[in-house]
């Protein structure tokens with residue numbers, strides 16, 4: 094499933110050169126992942142409150158192709174590209190008017206915070222929303 098998250102660049106997102114300061118892309122990838130979980134009907138807030146489950150980052154990466162500016166309208170397209178037993182990789186494509194701005198990914202672990210944080214298998218109901226059965230790579 095591909096989920097889109099759109100927003101406009103704020104004044105405070107830019108640096109002295111007037112272009113978006115790169116850590117914002119990591120913040121936006123995080124926001125996009127939370128939007129993704131809401132879109133597949135497993136909002137992060139509910140997962141955490143009801144099951145004490147979160148998805149901490151194991152790895153994150155971003156490649157920057159073209160600068161963003163104040164008030165640019167941005168769309169982030171997010172899709173799970175690898176689904177392992179406890180870990181998934183979600184890719185994020187940043188677009189402005191369909192032009193590629195940046196590409197990144199996050200690798201996250203399905204983690205219980207009931208006691209000491211510990212990774213657990215991603216439940217089947219979640220897996221099925223993330224990736225159709227025929228594309229699973231466990």
Ligand SMILES: CC(C)(COP(=O)(O)OP(=O)(O)OC[C@H]1O[C@@H](n2cnc3c(N)ncnc32)[C@H](O)[C@@H]1OP(=O)(O)O)[C@@H](O)C(=O)NCCC(=O)NCCSC(=O)c1ccc(O)cc1
Nearest residue numbers: 123147148149150151152178179180200202204210211212
């Ligand atoms: C998540 C953890 C509790 C899991 O620990 P454990 O329960 O001991 O699990 P393991 O170490 O055995 O790893 C689980 C699996 O992940 C796999 N793994 C570990 N690293 C990787 C990477 N980089 N790629 C792929 N797979 C990986 C590992 O191979 C295990 O797979 P199996 O062999 O199939 O079991 C622990 O790895 C941890 O605490 N890591 C640090 C997490 C962290 O601090 N991240 C940065 C802060 S989180 C954060 O800022 C945040 C921001 C925004 C949010 O929305 C959420 C979080």
